[in-house]
Amino acid sequence: MGAGHAHPLHLDRVSPVHRLAPEVKIAAVLLFTIIVVVTPRTEFWAFGAYAVLLAVVAGVARVPASWLAKRATIELPFVLLAIALPFAGHGERVDWLGMSLSVDGLHGAWNIFAKGTLGVLASLLLAATTTMRDLILGLDRLHCPTVFTQIATFMLRYLDVLADDARRMRIARLARGYDPRFLWQVKAFAVSVGALFLRAYERGERVYLAMVSRGYAGRMPVLQSARASTGQWVAAASLPAATASIALVAALGS
Amino acid sequence: MNPMSGPETPALRVAGLHFAYPDGTEVLHGIDLTLSPGERVALLGPNGAGKTTLVLHLNGILHGGPGTIDIAGARVNPADRAGLAEIRRRVGIVFQDPDDQLFMPTVAEDVAFGPQNLGVRGDELTTRVDEALAAVGMSDHRDQVPHHLSFGQRRRVAVATVLAMRPEILVLDEPSSNLDPASRRELAEILEPLPVTVLMVTHDLPYALQLCPRAVILDEGRIVADAPTPEVLTDEPLLRAHRLELPFGFDPAAAAARLTR
Numbered sequence: 158m159g160a161g162h163a164h165p166l167h168l169d170r171v172s173p174v175h176r177l178a179p180e181v182k183i184a185a186v187l188l189f190t191i192i193v194v195v196t197p198r199t200e201f202w203a204f205g206a207y208a209v210l211l212a213v214v215a216g217v218a219r220v221p222a223s224w225l226a227k228r229a230t231i232e233l234p235f236v237l238l239a240i241a242l243p244f245a246g247h248g249e250r251v252d253w254l255g256m257s258l259s260v261d262g263l264h265g266a267w268n269i270f271a272k273g274t275l276g277v278l279a280s281l282l283l284a285a286t287t288t289m290r291d292l293i294l295g296l297d298r299l300h301c302p303t304v305f306t307q308i309a310t311f312m313l314r315y316l317d318v319l320a321d322d323a324r325r326m327r328i329a330r331l332a333r334g335y336d337p338r339f340l341w342q343v344k345a346f347a348v349s350v351g352a353l354f355l356r357a358y359e360r361g362e363r364v365y366l367a368m369v370s371r372g373y374a375g376r377m378p379v380l381q382s383a384r385a386s387t388g389q390w391v392a393a394a395s396l397p398a399a400t401a402s403i404a405l406v407a408a409l410g411s
Numbered sequence: 412m413n414p415m416s417g418p419e420t421p422a423l424r425v426a427g428l429h430f431a432y433p434d435g436t437e438v439l440h441g442i443d444l445t446l447s448p449g450e451r452v453a454l455l456g457p458n459g460a461g462k463t464t465l466v467l468h469l470n471g472i473l474h475g476g477p478g479t480i481d482i483a484g485a486r487v488n489p490a491d492r493a494g495l496a497e498i499r500r501r502v503g504i505v506f507q508d509p510d511d512q513l514f515m516p517t518v519a520e521d522v523a524f525g526p527q528n529l530g531v532r533g534d535e536l537t538t539r540v541d542e543a544l545a546a547v548g549m550s551d552h553r554d555q556v557p558h559h560l561s562f563g564q565r566r567r568v569a570v571a572t573v574l575a576m577r578p579e580i581l582v583l584d585e586p587s588s589n590l591d592p593a594s595r596r597e598l599a600e601i602l603e604p605l606p607v608t609v610l611m612v613t614h615d616l617p618y619a620l621q622l623c624p625r626a627v628i629l630d631e632g633r634i635v636a637d638a639p640t641p642e643v644l645t646d647e648p649l650l651r652a653h654r655l656e657l658p659f660g661f662d663p664a665a666a667a668a669r670l671t672r
Contacts, residue, residue, distance in 0.1 A: 290516045313516050317558040363511040370470055370504045371525035371576065372496055378527030 178385030179295025188397035428478030453619035503578030563594025
């Protein structure tokens with residue numbers, strides 16, 4: 158299932174990681190991230206080992222490093238914040254290249270950078286190997302509240318429809334000589350956003366009517382699909398298990 | 412309510428149906444309409460005649476005015492929730508915009524939605540989905556996103572979503588709108604052999620002639636004509652009186668002669 162559910166973060170490949178059931182991948186990434194976050198920031202080598210683990214997963218999933226690096230740039234704003242910390246931090250200071258840096262701030266910056274990067278990379282690997290539809294299915298099987306999964310399902314279906322509506326409205330504006338170069342011309346844009354909202358609202362009503370006509374009574378039918386096998390859980394558990402062992406060794410060693 | 416439906420029980424019987432919207436606008440002024448099982452009837456009428464209002468009454472979405480509706484012997488009673496579920500199985504409405512009807516992320520899931528609401532599960536569900544998709548020639552597209560299908564294909568899937576519920580009566584709201592001629596013909600070829608009663612709401616008079624032996628005209632909330640479609644379409648004063656027009660150059664008599672041959 159899920160052919161054609163491409164999203165920009167999905168990388169359509171055939172690999173053991175792609176074949177894993179979505180719920181086991183979600184659980185593995187979640188556990189991995191939690192362990193990374195609770196690892197003390199001074200255990201530098203542990204973070205290196207975590208990165209190696211992710212590199213192994215990426216290798217198995219056949220996700221190229223360049224592909225990951227390009228999409229990891231989403232993290233940049235946080236990195237910029239992290240860079241500010243050593244300058245703004247208090248307490249003990251060190252001199253480096255003529256700059257006075259706060260030790261506490263340096264640790265804080267490292268903390269944000271290392272944990273953030275590991276979290277982003279893990280999420281990117283999850284997104285690269287799982288289609289959007291499967292992600293929602295996985296969340297559903299992990300007993301995520303159905304309100305959230307249903308909203309996500311509708312969004313998945315209607316985002317493209319809405320985007321098409323918006324595109325048609327924009328072309329119709331341009332066709333009538335609209336050339337938004339000045340701020341005061343923003344009015345037409347604002348009005349179209351309102352019109353788009355109304356259209357979406359009306360569509361919502363019609364969709365609901367059509368659903369009721371097919372016997373919808375306020376509850377979505379429960380999806381019956383094959384659950385992940387024990388083998389899949391075990392395979393996916395290898396990542397958090399390895400992460401936990403590293404964290405444990407780090408905790409005992411310090 | 413009589414759950415038994417003998418061969419003589421009409422597929423649909425509307426009697427003395429009135430309806431006014433809460434703001435007081437009166438839309439239906441006493442509709443009487445009976446469809447025999449297996450009949451295909453075109454419901455014609457200008458915009459604002461009350462066609463959609465009538466359609467939404469057939470499965471109890473709109474209600475409140477005087478009058479009764481029976482679907483294959485079962486009375487539409489909005490107060491009876493369990494009965495209403497059965498009515499909604501019996502009346503399959505295909506709405507005009509397939510994007511309103513197809514709301515699930517994949518074609519197969521959408522077709523499964525209706526039967527799932529009826530409690531169908533497992534192999535039976537798979538069979539229904541396969542059958543319905545095969546009936547509209549969309550079996551190869553079962554795992555696709557509705558958005559990636561052509562408009563004609565989406566309309567066909569919308570028909571399948573209703574067929575999967577095995578309805579007694581198929582109600583089509585403007586089935587030929589926005590279709591190119593080839594998609595229009597393909598849809599006709601799909602609808603023609605279906606062994607269900609069809610009520611087709613349309614402005615497309617040639618399409619009505621092609622698919623429905625009988626036509627009724629609804630105008631200003633009343634049925635103003637009910638006759639074999641060729642007769643209705645050749646009655647020019649009648650059509651003109653109710654803002655219905657044949658396309659330029661279309662000769663209903665010649666077309667009807669081609670149909671019977």
